Amino acid sequence: MTIEPDTKDWTWVLDAPCAECGFVAADVAVADVAAVIRANAELWRVVLQGPQARRRPRPDVWSPTEYACHVRDVHAIFDERVALMLSEDGPTFANWDQDASAVELRYDCADPSEVAGDLSANAEAVARRYDTLTADVLERTGYRSNGSAFTIGSIARYHLHDVVHHAWDVRREATVAAYQGRAAQYRAASTSSSADVEAALDDLASRLAPGSRVLEIGSGGGRDALALEARGLSVRRTDITPAFVALLREAGHRADVLDPLVEDLTDGERGGQPYDAVWANASLLHVERADLPTVLSRLAATTRPGGWFRLSVKEGVGEGWSTHGSIDAPRMFTYWRAADLDALLPTTGWRVEHSTTGDGLRGERWLGYLARREHE
Numbered sequence: 001m002t003i004e005p006d007t008k009d010w011t012w013v014l015d016a017p018c019a020e021c022g023f024v025a026a027d028v029a030v031a032d033v034a035a036v037i038r039a040n041a042e043l044w045r046v047v048l049q050g051p052q053a054r055r056r057p058r059p060d061v062w063s064p065t066e067y068a069c070h071v072r073d074v075h076a077i078f079d080e081r082v083a084l085m086l087s088e089d090g091p092t093f094a095n096w097d098q099d100a101s102a103v104e105l106r107y108d109c110a111d112p113s114e115v116a117g118d119l120s121a122n123a124e125a126v127a128r129r130y131d132t133l134t135a136d137v138l139e140r141t142g143y144r145s146n147g148s149a150f151t152i153g154s155i156a157r158y159h160l161h162d163v164v165h166h167a168w169d170v171r172r173e174a175t176v177a178a179y180q181g182r183a184a185q186y187r188a189a190s191t192s193s194s195a196d197v198e199a200a201l202d203d204l205a206s207r208l209a210p211g212s213r214v215l216e217i218g219s220g221g222g223r224d225a226l227a228l229e230a231r232g233l234s235v236r237r238t239d240i241t242p243a244f245v246a247l248l249r250e251a252g253h254r255a256d257v258l259d260p261l262v263e264d265l266t267d268g269e270r271g272g273q274p275y276d277a278v279w280a281n282a283s284l285l286h287v288e289r290a291d292l293p294t295v296l297s298r299l300a301a302t303t304r305p306g307g308w309f310r311l312s313v314k315e316g317v318g319e320g321w322s323t324h325g326s327i328d329a330p331r332m333f334t335y336w337r338a339a340d341l342d343a344l345l346p347t348t349g350w351r352v353e354h355s356t357t358g359d360g361l362r363g364e365r366w367l368g369y370l371a372r373r374e375h376e
Contacts, residue, residue, distance in 0.1 A: 011148050013161045021168035022318065025157040030138060033156045034127035037075070040163050041123035043321075044068050046329050047170055048112040048119075050177025051242050057172075062107070064170045068115045069107040070098060071163050075122035078159040082129055085142040085152050095145040130156060171321075171332035175286050176241050178329035179220075183243035187221025189326035196358045197224070197281060197312075200368060204277060204310050205231035212276035213267065215302065217260050218283020222248050228279065236267060236275075260295050261287065265302040277308040282366075285313040289334050293348055300349030300373055307373040309350055313341075315357065315365035324362055338367055349374050 017024045028036075047053065047064045056063045062070070077096050084091045102108075138153040150158065167174065179186060193201070201224070208214075210232040216225050219237040221244065228235050237248050238258035248255035258265070266272045278299050287295055299309065316335030323330050338355060345352050350371035358366050 009146075009148070010161070011158065014154055014158060018161060018165060021161075021165045023161045023164050025154075025161065028157050028160060030130070030133060030153050030156050033160050034130040036160060037123050037127045037130070037163065040071075040167055041120045043167055043174060043330050044071060044119050045116045046181065047167075047174045047177050048116040050173055050180050052173045052176060053112040062102075062169075064173045065110050065112045065115055066102065066107040067166045067170055068112070068119055069105065069110050070102065071166050072115060072119040072122050073098070073101060073105075074159065074162050075119070075126045078155065079122070079126035079129055081142060081155060082126070082152060085140050085150075085155070086137060090141050090143065092143045093145060126159075172286075172288065175331040178327060178331045179241040180243045182327040182329060183221070183241065183247055186326045187223075187244075187247060190221050190223060193223065193227065194358075194360075196356070196366070196368065198227075200281070200310055200312070200370075201227050201231060203370065204228075204279065204308060205233060207308055208233060208276055213270060213273070214277045214279050215265065215267070215275040215299070217258075217278065217280040217299070218286075219248060219255060220244055220283070222251065222253065224279060224281055225253070233277075235279075236269065260298060261291050265298060267302075274302055274304040275307060276304060278303055278310070280309070280311050282312050282314075284311060285333050285335075286331065287334060289319065292334070293344060296345065296348035296350065303373045305373050305375040309369075309371040309373065311341075311369045311371070313367055314360075315367050324364075336367060341367065341369060345369065345371050346374075 013023060014025045048068055050064070053064050056066075081093050084093065133152065133156075139151050142150050142152075142155065144150070204214075205228070212233050214228055214233050214235045216228070216235050216237055219225050219239045222237065225235040225237050225248075237245075237253055237255040238260075239245050239248075239255070240257065240259050242257050245255045245257045254269070267275060280299075284292065284295065303309065313336045314333055315337065317337065319332060319334045321330045322333050338357070342352060342355070351374050353370045353372055355370070356368040358368065360366055
């Protein structure tokens with residue numbers, strides 16, 4: 001399916017925050033652009049090693065590899081334009097049709113590993129050019145073919161928004177890729193539970209009969225599933241990251257690659273019987289804010305009336321990339337306020353029984369929720 005061409009004029013992001021990715025041009029110092037471009041290139045290297053690098057999330061949306069091809073070419077185009085602005089007075093840039101380039105250069109057939117190398121090389125070339133800029137050249141001007149005027153300072157910020165925005169476009173795939181390449185590292189770093197998690201495990205087990213079936217969303221290295229089983233429960237292990245599922249299977253456990261947003265949640269081992277509980281410890285914090293109501297509703301639909309749901313997410317506002325924690329690759333986190341979850345859960349089939357707040361190992365704040373499936 002052909003991708004619908006983007007006909008929007010994005011120069012408005014120089015004057016107002018981007019409502020989608022949150023980029024604020026006014027907050028960017030030109031002296032910092034090169035460093036951000038280099039960091040962005042490293043993120044793309046991770047994305048392009050991921051299991052979903054060539055998969056389009058929808059037929060009308062680019063795959064991560066196609067987005068990366070665009071970012072690769074954006075770096076080359078802006079390198080040329082800044083060079084032209086430095087060498088000429090008020091140049092007009094040649095028109096670049098990004099959508100035509102995607103078709104002509106067959107972004108859809110590109111090899112992710114080759115794109116990663118080329119993107120990194122182009123990013124480094126333009127970053128080096130930005131490194132050379134001095135204050136006296138930042139007001140030099142240039143013009144796009146449609147008449148839009150730029151200074152070197154504004155074109156650097158405009159360029160940066162483009163690559164930051166497209167990293168935001170693939171934030172879901174980037175997060176999966178980060179865990180995919182570091183699954184064993186994550187498992188090794190997360191073998192012990194905090195006192196809060198232990199208390200939540202005890203609490204859930206106390207509310208369920210022995211042998212009760214628990215759907216675990218985001219099994220990761222497998223620590224919590226073992227703890228639930230040690231408390232007499234039966235656990236269906238699932239994770240969206242194939243490498244985690246492979247590790248679980250290697251350890252002798254049945255486990256499924258499962259995306260709770262779109263895939264069938266039915267328990268095939270028990271003939272489609274509803275689950276007695278859902279355990280989602282520090283996993284749904286990677287779900288985009290707009291998607292969480294759908295996920296919560298789908299989990300409610302597959303849980304028996306009166307069944308239980310344990311959820312924990314990071315407290316905060318908005319969303320953002322993080323390299324803190326058990327692995328150092330960037331992952332996108334969605335932060336939540338208690339008031340918002342208090343309002344959301346009842347609309348998706350869950351009655352909040354109680355909630356807690358606690359401190360994480362690195363000073364972050366966590367929200368923990370125990371909710372019950374509403375009766376029909």
